Amino acid sequence: MERLTPGTMATRSWLLLLCFAAAATAGLLQAHAQPDSNGFISIDCGLPGKTGFADDKSTLYFVADDGFTDGGAYHNISAEYITPGLGKRYHSLRSFPDGTRNCYTLRSLVAGLKYLVRATFMYGNYDGLGKPPIFDVYIGVNFWMMVNISDPAGSTLLEAIVVVPDDFVQVCLVNTGTGTPFISTLDLRPLEKKLYPQANETRGLSLFGRWNFGPTSDTTFIRYPDDPHDRVWQPWVSPSLWTEVSTTRPVRHIDEDVFDAPTAVMQTAITPLNGSGNIEFAWVPYVQPKDPSPGYLAIMHFSELQLRSSSAVREFYINLNGNMVFSKAYTPPYLYADAIFNSDPFLRYTQYNISINATANSTLPPMINAIEVYSVFSTATIGTYGQDVSAMMAIKEKYLVKKNWKGDPCVPKTLAWDNLTCSYDSSKPARITNINLSSSGLSGEISSSFANLNALQYLDLSNNNLSGSIPDALSQLASLTVLDLTGNQFSGSIPAGLLQRVQDGTLNLKYGNNPNLCTNGNSCQPPNKKSKLAIYIAVPVVLVVVIASVTILLCLLRRKKQGSMNNSVKPQNETTTSYVTTNVSHGHSSSMQLENRRFTYNELKKITNNFQRVLGKGGFADVFDGFLEDGTQVAVKLLRSQSCKQGDAEFLAEAQILTRIHHKNLVSMIGYCKDEKYRALVYEYMSEGTLHEHIAGKRNNGKYLTWSERLRIALESAQGLEYLHKGCNPPLIHRDVKASNILLNAKLEAKIADFGLSKAFSPDNDTHVSTSRIVGTHGYMDPEYHATMQPTIKSDVYSFGVVLLELVTGRSAIMHDPEPISIIHWARQRLARGNIEGVVDGHMHGDHDVNGVWKVADIALKCTAQVSAQRPTMTDVVAQLQECLQLEDGRRAMSDANNSYTGNNSNPNSSYSMYATDQSTDVSQNSGTIDMEYNFERIPPTATGPAAR
Template sequence: MKSSSTKSHPPWLPVPFFLVFCLHVIATAESSRVAASAGAFRRKLDDIAGSIDIDCGLPTGATYTDPITEIPYIADDAYITTGVNSEISSIHISDDLPVPLRTLRSFPEGDRNCYSMRPPEGRDKIYLIRATFLYGNYDDNDRLPEFDVFVGVNRWASLRFDNASHVVNKEIIHVPPLDHIYICLVNTGLGTPFISALEVRHFHNSTYTSVSGAPLVLYERLDFGSATGEIIRYNDDAYDRMWYPYNCYSCGTINTTLTIDSVNRTDFNLPSKVMKTATRPTDENKPLSFELNTREATLDFYIYMHFAELEALQEGESRVFDISLNGIVLRRNVVPIYLHSTTITSPQSVRGSKLNFLLSKSMNSTHPPILNALEVFVIRPFWQSPTDQADVDAIEDIKSTYGVQKGWQGDPCAPIHPWNGLNCSNNGYRPYRIISLNLSSSGLTGQIPISLSNLHMLEHLDLSNNSISGEVPLFLSELPSLRTLNLGGNQLSGPVPSSFIEKSNNGSLILSLHGNPKLCTQSPCKKKKSSIFVPVIATIVPLFVITLAFLILWKYKRSTKGKRIGKSHGALGSGMKLESREFTYQEIIRITDNFRTIIGKGGFGVVYHGHLDDGTRTEVAIKLLSPSATHGSIQFQTEAQLLTRIHHKNLASFVGYCNDGTNVAILYEYMAGGDLEKYISVLDCSRRVLSWKERLQIALDAAQGLEYLHIGCKPPIVHRDVKTSNILLNDKMQAKIADFGLSKLFPVESQSYLSTRVVGTVGYLDPEYYTSNRLTEKSDVYSFGIVLLQLITGRPAIIVGHNENTHIGNWARPLIAKGDLRNLVDPRLLGNFDTNSAWKLLEVSISCIRSISIQRPMMNHVVSELKECLDAEVANEESARVNEDGEVEEEFNNDSFAMSSSTKGVELEQGPEAR
């Protein structure tokens, strides 16, 4: 069996899974793959980020650790929804065949099938992308297929195989212009496309860039002077580059046992194992020469040559040489540095069916030239720009909202053809724009999404013959290019905005609204004529209402007997009214005393303090939407809708809202303690230090709020923005989850995940959700794990340093591995905590932030573990109060968390409760 990039190489080895974990942080990116094993902690997390390692064809949700590299691999079902999983034929499986090559995903249907990956580093960063293919006669047809592979909308490579055991590696260094990286397999009519493995690596610097900035396709990566003949890759190479052994004719070798770049790493971060060997001419008086036969005279090649001096030259000795390629001098007087790597690149691209390298000894040199390693790339310009990012975001949101299952994968407009139901503009090499969307008879339900308003070039929209409800939104009439709108055959209701009628009358818009019996197309809308039943109904309805009112009043009196009338709904204890209500803007002005006191700010607007003017003077917090908040209105609507249906003692309560068309506000119960973020910073001395027991109780409170959202709500709700600033504390330091503007409700309770655009906060965002757009309750679990780490350490989610920023997980892991609890726990506690409780809480937090979501616990399990932590701390305090006579000392404490054991037991046994 042989392996190749563009030609044969030794067998493919499995790709490592670099476990680094967060996302694009302000200056230095962290990784998205967090290891659960101690071995993973030993990896150099600062060497690589944004790693995605996929074993294509694994069963849904499956993971495993490669026995050779101890790297976790994941299935590809989070990145693609089409295709068929298969195993290669048993006759092609041997003991030395890497596990990732034993399965594959094939695509017998569709002209193009695309993997969608979202690396944490985002767009405009340098990525190494590698795709691996082994046919292995998986389909028993013994027929070698041929097909194309695209990166986004541009062709990357054409796949051909020498035989069924031929392993082909394709590698490209690419800077994606969009947030997603799409890898598409295109059927060219010569067999069914398939893929065995797919990896993405991120480079921190701009080392691998051509002069033009075009992508670089790997042609050769060679390790000169290799004594073992092995392929060198991770973990010898932190970036998992694959170095193939190469020894030229009439060349000798030179090596050292010392480490190269042991003091300072270069930007290329070359593996010492590669650089500690080199080749030199057998005759020291002759040049070092070798030739690569490309057979492609029209291709542009880019060269990287790597050197390191391996001999400790004595005084008067020197190694100086010139480098020529195809007769053109690339560099003169090259002097390798002892045990330190140097890289020389070609100043411009080189063409030729053969690449002739000549390294010539200088006149004053006492030693011959050497070469340690060589990389040759083909410059592959990507001329076609992808679809406009705003259009991509809009259509992806529409896809998520309606759950479209039409094989919508990859770029909406290319390659080959657009998504089913879409038409796109052809702007030459400029970005595609979506100009037509046809979702007729697609089984759509719900309202028309506002994301349609972002398709500014849309000319034709057809949503007919579905079950769409709600009103005809005004924003559709504001689409500047819309010429045809068909909303017929739905369940729309209410008046049609006059702007639609005007455009239809003047011929600028072809409008179809037939088949919506509840839709009013006249202005003003006419009421239906009274019928013979009206007098009867007019008599029955008042009697029914009166009877119902008596029943409600009787039931209310029974339920409130013995209770204070002003007690809030669901034992919130804040004196709030039983029912939320609508407030006018003038009332908001009075409640806030003309917006006198600001208690918070955000991207949505400002939060003000106020008092209800209903005689109770109940304190409230009023979140007022800023007119400049572009997406705030949608989030406000989402938050208001959710708050009316969720009720729990650990969720911030909803008092009411204001929406007069111009001013939008939401009123909450006032949380006098502020948000948790203000209490946990080791650098903030302005607030009192939370005790260890307080931290545990706050953690438990917040966990119970999330447990209710995930388990107590039917269907479940994912918060999507769990962080310390969204955990509020009341005057008794009880914690409550707040800010539900980004929350997502699962439309069907049985759904295991939602495919939706990524939102959240840097440092808390689940890396799996970020890379796959696959949202589950475990995304909240990850964010909550970061909150737990902050409660333990007193550190922010992103720790700002002098030279780089560090994610709290990366900061904590080395200390955890060493068992250094002293330097882990917030120093302001001065050691006043139970060690067993602290380790237990650390274990819970680490289990929550595992990179693979299925390895994280459910929130009900987290709640159970946190109760044990709190029990351990309480037991520790009680034992500390026992005096020398064995009696329990009486303690008077104003601490709101000091409670009798019986009261505490009742409190802790409460699960998610709906009211």
């Protein structure tokens, strides 16, 4: 058995590296990252200035990376690693010591087209530290590969085939805390749509290896111009095992060819050294933390190179780990390129053994010309809407913004740009809805690109040095509800379109402290007194007087117990601080108004059939089943008449909050009742009850949730909390997150409920909320909050961590084992011993991926850290749970179909751990259903060449 030893692997890696210096095509790259006449982009990362050079072995022109990225620093590798044969492209690199994510943007592409993207990384001890880094690489918003360089003299190559959704693509390096990311070269090559059908809009191919069998020298690399797509074909030479076969005659391609292997590759092949033997080789998976079980696709290229006599037969079977992967015996066509390939990944193995065996009828040994092996990775994550991205990139370039504005503005959420708010829909691209660039040092005119953000609701450009006229194009942004231009140097008049929007009540325009802006003439004023133009002198004084008067009046009326109440619900907080809230859905600043339906007590009696069916009981209220006039089922939460002031305060707080928060993972309020002494809230009906009931097996006839269902419920609940923390203005702390406050509808979709204890806080000035009493539920309560009486958003994170542990274990927050013990302490004790199976809920009957359960348990333990600063944010939790759910969905699909794609798989070319095996090993030729599992296909040839004579 021949294996690639570390020495031979290093040699082959160096030879591959040398070959990359001989790249392929003519013409200069134009300014700002334009492809050349072939559509190629070839970048020498770290080459200073705007210089470039032509490769001395080809006509391909390499350009500096100026114009492709706006961060990082130039470096040269250490002199000791610059050898005479090392290509010039690898002498320099660019490192990115600042920021978490840094990206290269490749422009002028064709949306929907396939591209080959290739990046190389040669450390060469450029920083003198002798510590090669580890970091992640993304294509667009999708994780591609972790780069882990172990040898300063070696290099890592990544190559992928992807469908580009927009007219640009970004390649991003992400710092994971284990060294400074860097890059040596970056290439892009267009591919025809028909090529590599396994790659599509949701799945990319990451190269594991591409080998050419049969060359007589292990330095004979084939790439452009022999390969018009500039793929690199590495020679595989094993003269002790194989006999090389070759021809000088051209090998033709059929019209339906979907791989277009170059003639130079197809003109060589191998057969066994022993004419009666087999061809055998194998590869070992490249495993990494985010991809512990990669799935592989293989493309085997065949062409008969020898003119056979009429009696000669070359016929063979192809086997993987002893199982047939093509349902019948195969005969390669004479001087025509043919391929056998699988469309979906193989089943997962610890080693992949390929054996090509002659049939009993064959008079000639088996042969093969070349093979390509790819792992698959998900490209299903949708980035920000392309027009929004282009607009923000133009805005960034105009104002030279130096924030974390790198890569996609909104996705992934953990790397979203500062000062932006985005809306997310799993089936649609994210949209930019809020931009806050107040006091950001902006100067010049307002960029016309703002007018291209047609989902924008809130734009704050206040307190900058912007000048010129206010563009009327902003009035065409139909979703824009707040435009703050105060504190700038604008001149001229307010455009008529904006004034019209102000008049019809769809826009709140603020323009104060612009000394050169015309505001006195008729042409500058709003058409009538209903204008919302902000006047910042008299209005605040009037508001203060009015609010104070109303507050005093309400207190007097309450003390006299006068029964009538107006339609405004004032915030009843534990402190005396009052605030003006913002309607998140519409962006208007106003005092809170209940806009839902108002019910009378008699109406509630009617829709609940005199409060006949109780759905649940709380500390201050009962929940009843009801039906509206149109048949809509609802839940009615009725405050008990004898409840104390605390219950009344929580009712008012919940009513106020529910009028301004709207999210798919928060329970919606349909209406309310304020009828003399009766208080009630009417909610959407959640037919499947509480998560607590499902964990305890008290719903669905005792049927327990599957692991996939638990993951989805966890993710949806986390998204609801994330919205409270980031999407609300002001943000909210729930303060009573627990399994019984997570409700499920008929589709088992999760929604957070019970906002009676929620508190608002200012994210700019406060890190916590001061309270006069501790509230919450035993077992879920943040110990730091309990000690300080100051809840934070990390208090909700702690409680959610307990919910995650309940989902993993199927146990309650406080257990009796036999003495009372927190689920956190119970789980930590067992997980510290590596005993995940002793923690996981047995009711799932093992139908889960152990790695996925471990990851969720780890998230839960991080959420329940004693010190709040060590806990993740809910945005971090959402991102990690999304990864867990994607992995689990892939596992279940693979389990159902025995052959399906899980995503997030990729492997480095430099890990070429493929090897030929000892031919004395006999691999049986099994027939049967394996062919269906692997779904191997063959290009249908339209001709077989001249008949053998």
